[in-house]
Amino acid sequence: xxxxxxxxxxxxxxxxxxxxxxxxxxxxxxxxxxxxxxxxxxxxxxxxxxxxxxxxxxxxxxxxxxxxxxxxxxxxxxxxxxxxxxxxxxxxxxxxxxxxxxxxxxxxxxxxxxxxxxxxxxxxxxxxxxxxxxxxxxxxxxxxxxxxxxxxxxxxxxxxxxxxxxxxxxxxxxxxxxxxxxxxxxxxxxxxxxxxxxxxxxxxxxxxxxxxxxxxxxxxxxxxxxxxxxxxxxxxxxxxxxxxxxxxxxxxxxxxxxxxxxxxxxxxxxxxxxxxxxxxxxxxxxxxxxxxxxxxxxxxxxxxxxxxxxxxxxxxxxxxxxxxxxxxxxx
Numbered sequence: 001x002x003x004x005x006x007x008x009x010x011x012x013x014x015x016x017x018x019x020x021x022x023x024x025x026x027x028x029x030x031x032x033x034x035x036x037x038x039x040x041x042x043x044x045x046x047x048x049x050x051x052x053x054x055x056x057x058x059x060x061x062x063x064x065x066x067x068x069x070x071x072x073x074x075x076x077x078x079x080x081x082x083x084x085x086x087x088x089x090x091x092x093x094x095x096x097x098x099x100x101x102x103x104x105x106x107x108x109x110x111x112x113x114x115x116x117x118x119x120x121x122x123x124x125x126x127x128x129x130x131x132x133x134x135x136x137x138x139x140x141x142x143x144x145x146x147x148x149x150x151x152x153x154x155x156x157x158x159x160x161x162x163x164x165x166x167x168x169x170x171x172x173x174x175x176x177x178x179x180x181x182x183x184x185x186x187x188x189x190x191x192x193x194x195x196x197x198x199x200x201x202x203x204x205x206x207x208x209x210x211x212x213x214x215x216x217x218x219x220x221x222x223x224x225x226x227x228x229x230x231x232x233x234x235x236x237x238x239x240x241x242x243x244x245x246x247x248x249x250x251x252x253x254x255x256x257x258x259x260x261x262x263x264x265x266x267x268x269x270x271x272x273x274x275x276x277x278x279x280x281x282x283x284x285x286x287x288x289x290x291x292x293x294x295x296x297x298x299x300x301x302x303x304x305x306x307x308x309x310x311x312x313x314x315x316x317x318x319x320x321x322x323x324x325x326x327x328x329x330x331x
Contacts, residue, residue, distance in 0.1 A: 119143030132160025143174030
């Protein structure tokens with residue numbers, strides 16, 4: 001099974017459908033499997049006077065409220081339909097994260113195949129119950145959560161009607177950008193074995209190496225924010241990959257997928273041709289006359305492996321030469 005790569009456009013379209021389409025182009029060109037946006041109604045998501053998170057204050061005006069910032073980033077129904085159509089033409093799956101009940105219903109009506117639960121909603125019982133009742137594939141992010149909270153969320157999703165085999169849990173850290181020492185990547189396979197469930201990684205570090213390492217540790221889904229330009233105004237651009245980095249990440253993941261192989265240790269087709277040249281045989285270390293006893297004094301081991309394997313050294317030593325041998329001749 002190929003790793004499912006989600007290029008997270010999020011709100012990096014800055015409210016512009018042209019920008020959103022350019023982001024879809026970039027994700028498709030990079031070879032991602034899906035491009036993900038965010039579906040919300042600002043008034044349903046946040047109180048009018050809620051302050052922004054610290055990283056949002058640093059990356060977008062400190063004076064505006066969370067509500068004012070989010071209001072500008074909403075996508076209406078017509079925009080959703082247009083972007084879904086555009087994704088189809090670009091052969092990439094359209095995904096979006098809903099942040100309220102109305103948005104869940106909208107995405108369900110639009111026929112979304114996979115529902116992504118963001119980290120902030122993992123303790124939102126009515127929300128989880130709503131998504132669980134749809135019986136779709138679910139990807140659950142777990143930033144800021146402990147193992148008990150993950151268990152509770154899983155129980156709600158499955159009790160509401162979603163089969164466990166349709167759920168993938170993403171290890172995540174909800175700091176933008178995530179300091180490398182806070183990634184705790186070993187928690188990811190631990191989540192998988194604790195719940196016997198498919199797992200992956202939603203990454204907010206600045207580089208791409210942690211994503212590639214996650215694939216080596218068995219991640220089946222990777223999600224990563226990307227942008228057209230890190231210096232643009234908006235809350236998430238700074239902690240996102242630029243197009244060339246996204247491409248490098250996808251390529252790195254695809255290479256590691258191939259490199260992981262089957263787990264059976266045997267010579268590969270490419271190296272089999274080197275066996276004769278690289279391995280050795282038992283040869284005469286000096287000239288040997290017929291009838292002479294073969295010994296450690298007149299034998300040695302040299303390339304190529306066209307004669308008797310040195311693993312049979314003990315059988316050969318002490319036997320009698322059946323003919324004359326010149327130095328370096330295969331026994």
